[in-house]
Amino acid sequence: MTYARIEIAPSILASNFARLGEEVRAVEEGGADVIHVDVMDGHFVPNISIGIPVVASLRKATRLPLDVHLMIEQPESYIADFVRAGADRVLIHQEATVHLDRALALIRELGAQAGAAINPATPVAMLAEVLDKVDTVLVMSVNPGFGGQKFIPGAVEKIRQLNQLRARYNASFRIEVDGGVDLENLQELAQAGANTFVAGTSIFHQPDPAAATRTMRKLAMEALIQKV
Numbered sequence: 001m002t003y004a005r006i007e008i009a010p011s012i013l014a015s016n017f018a019r020l021g022e023e024v025r026a027v028e029e030g031g032a033d034v035i036h037v038d039v040m041d042g043h044f045v046p047n048i049s050i051g052i053p054v055v056a057s058l059r060k061a062t063r064l065p066l067d068v069h070l071m072i073e074q075p076e077s078y079i080a081d082f083v084r085a086g087a088d089r090v091l092i093h094q095e096a097t098v099h100l101d102r103a104l105a106l107i108r109e110l111g112a113q114a115g116a117a118i119n120p121a122t123p124v125a126m127l128a129e130v131l132d133k134v135d136t137v138l139v140m141s142v143n144p145g146f147g148g149q150k151f152i153p154g155a156v157e158k159i160r161q162l163n164q165l166r167a168r169y170n171a172s173f174r175i176e177v178d179g180g181v182d183l184e185n186l187q188e189l190a191q192a193g194a195n196t197f198v199a200g201t202s203i204f205h206q207p208d209p210a211a212a213t214r215t216m217r218k219l220a221m222e223a224l225i226q227k228v
Contacts, residue, residue: 006220007033007196008213009067011178012058013049013147014200020054021061023204030213034065034089036178036198038147039082041072044096045145052078052085059086067196069117069178071144072096076103083110091115091138091176094126104133115176119144120152124161134173136196137162142179147200151180156192163193186216190223 010032015023024035035058040049058066065088072078075092076099082090090107094116097103107114115136116127120143127137139162141155155177162175177189178198186197199216206212 005195006190006217006224007174008217008220009034009036009176009196009198010203010209010213011036011038011147011198011200012204013038014204016204020058023209024058024062024064026209027203027213028062028064030210031217032064032213034067034196035062036067036069036200037087038144039068039070039072040145044073044093045071047145052081055082055087056085065089067091067115067176067198069115069138070096076106079103079106080110083107083112087112089113089115089136091117091136093117093119094122095119101130101133104130108133115174117178118158120154124158124165131165131169131171131173136174136176138176138178139194140179141177141181144179148205149180151182151185155179156188159189159192159194166193183215183219186219187223187226190220191226 010027040047042048067089068082068087069091090112104114113135116134117138119140139155139158141151142149174195175193176196177194181197181199182202203209203212
């Protein structure tokens with residue numbers, strides 16, 4: 001079963017934090033489906049971003065689902081706090097925990113959707129034993145830690161592999177892609193099987209973030225129609 005619904009997920013990492021509420025409302029008006037929140041600890045990735053208080057503030061500012069991407073070591077220690085703060089989806093890295101199965105189960109037990117993420121150097125096969133336990137698989141198409149990086153083309157083949165596995169097992173997990181997603185590669189990613197498109201600079205660094213969101217949605221939908 002192909003999970004066909006397209007989602008545009010603006011990443012607030014690229015937003016103007018002095019105007020975060022306004023920025024989120026703008027992409028809402030543009031048809032954003034979810035808000036992507038990158039949490040970095042300065043250990044798992046070489047950068048520090050935001051934490052639980054920002055997620056709690058966002059929860060009050062928008063009714064859109066919050067897609068919280070934990071780029072942190074020992075994510076199990078913080079999952080409950082982020083769910084309590086308002087995370088609807090929690091994505092954790094295969095590379096960040098030795099107990100991925102247990103951590104994914106915890107997310108679901110707490111009432112959130114569970115996602116597993118893989119870095120560019122991690123093969124899809126590393127998730128083989130948990131594909132029946134995830135709502136989302138996040139393919140990183142840049143090395144995580146910083147926004148505005150150049151897209152790594154190898155991510156397209158990973159998305160194709162995941163799409164084939166999804167079809168083979170009649171599964172319904174989403175395939176999310178994050179890193180360097182823009183108007184030039186979005187349609188190829190959609191045709192490969194991606195459903196959720198995380199975009200930071202391609203939306204928030206544009207003159208009109210709402211219009212940029214609408215354009216990305218239009219292109220993704222066109223690619224989906226062509227695929228069918």
